[in-house]
Amino acid sequence: MTDRTVPDPAVQAVGLVKTFGAHRAVDGVDLTVRQGTVYGVLGPNGAGKTTTVRMLAGLLRPDGGEARIFGHDVVREADAVRRRVGLTGQYASLDQDLTGMENLVLLGRLSGHPKKGARDRAVQLLRTFGLAEAAGRQVKTYSGGMRRRLDIGASLLNAPDLLFLDEPTTGLDPRSRNQVWEMIRVIVAQGKTVLLTTQYLDEVDRLASRIAVIDKGRVIAEGTKGELKASVGAGAVHLRLRDTVRRTEAEQVLALTLGAEVQREPDPLALTARIDNGDGDGGAGAGDGGAAGRASRALAELARRGITVDSFSLGQPSLDEVFLALTDRRAGPASVGSGHGPGQGIEKERAT
Amino acid sequence: MSTATPGDTAGRHDELPPVPSGSLVELLTAERPSPPGPVSASLAFGWRSMLKIKHIPEQLADVTVLPVMLVLMFTYLFGGALAGSPREYIQYLLPGVLVMSVVMTTMYTGIAINNDIDKGVLDRFRMLPIWRPSTLVGHLLGDVLRYSIASSVMLAVGLLIGFRPEGGVPGVVAGVLLLLVFAFAFSWVGTMFGLLVRDERTVIGASMTVIFPLNFLSDIFVDPQTMPDWLQKLVHNNPITHVASAVRGLMEGRSPGADVAWTLGWSAVLIVVFGSVTMKLYQRK
Ligand SMILES: Nc1ncnc2c1ncn2[C@@H]1O[C@H](COP(=O)(O)OP(=O)(O)O)[C@@H](O)[C@H]1O
């Protein structure tokens, strides 16, 4: 308030706590979201994402801590918060018995539009969201993708400055997911702020500028994508051999030049080696100019020995790997790198 | 009420066109209207209740079939024994059964609100910058329409089988209006259960536990003078007795001042007590 040049953060939460009985569903969550950005809250099922969002949106009273939205306290200034916020919950929250049109006209009127204005806006919204033909059908006949769209559309009726999207793409087919992502990009391009929760690592990777990883009601890591990845390791080398004959030799070369553990993939031609930051247990590869330098030395060595490599990529660690590393670290000294998903890092594919 | 969604095709691959960013931008940058007042918000919710009746007319069966059955059953079952003939008995019985049916119907308010919570609809309403009770008031407005329909149907059936109220049209209308006031107040009990318990079945169970004894330990079916002393005391202090007596009095063309006063008093108490408890629960949800 005192400093006019620094806008209030869209979201500022300090030590948020929510308990259900003896269970601490949210256990001291701090979050700060800058205006005009997409913020990703990443966590597995039951981590406390929905509970956190509901407290931030003023739907659930925190048992501890406090939260401010654009500087307004979510408990004491709930009305001021509501005027500027939209929420699309994890589960559809429209009246299934009414038609899409009726739902939007109702919500439009309740947002303060006069009868005619509410109707015009509903028509415009349905057209924009590709639901014009379904406008007169009861929402219970809609497909999952249609409902999600209508739900997101309904959250935009009051032109909110901050939009909460609780797992907006869970259960959608890839095409619909892409469309939701595109919408989020457009929304943020208008200077709006989006707080998004998800279980999908590639989703925050694609959309969010900052990420909080939460697990068991606590934030276990927070930062930009780059910071998070850097905190876990430099990345991984994936390569595919022309044939399996000299696979064991190739493994040895990689282990030696990269100073890293080599994994066999289910595909007998594929090998993956995780590279750490080169400080500590890096062994042979330490202090030689980073992951890229070591990777190119490994390639040169393979070529010198006449082992043909069909494809090679050096990826940043995927957020999948980040998440596993973070949760494993908390759980104790468990091995990192069990069952990571398809490479979601920034890959440079190259055929030799 | 309808938990099954027969048309549910969630998860199906749908071919929706991409959202054109131009018109999305238009929506996003539109001017934000100022929030609606309490009255227009409540009316909007009332409109929603009407739409629900339009889309699920089956729910009207609940408020018409059962009451008509009750009228016919009690009239012919007990009429001869209690009043000499069904025709004589219905003059006494009908106003009471009207009260009973409408009071039983108040249970549906609780069920409807419970459904809203269950389906997440209430969350969306609670995100709106509106006078909070308007959601509940809107429900109740829809219910008043439902009670009016139930009353009209029962009166029509009653007239067909010989109900001849001395009070004429003014008496009957006054009786129904008084009943609507009481039903509106009594609905807050069901609404409270709707917010309090987890599922629809429990709402029904809890509501019936209250409604059933209230209805039967009243003067709806027989004149309390035939009851033992202790029971008479109970019956005379039952709000339903006051309502039924008042409605009966009005329809018979008497002016049952005391009973009308009691009914209005009970209504005020119900609204103050259960209305405020319900609002507390609602805010806290
Ligand atoms: N209303 C509730 N009553 C009791 N427990 C709850 C309630 N809501 C959530 N929980 C519990 O709190 C934890 C966090 O839930 P939630 O916030 O929904 O997680 P997420 O959205 O990350 O999947 C879970 O263990 C869940 O079972």
Ligand SMILES: [Mg+2]
């Ligand atoms: Mg959730």
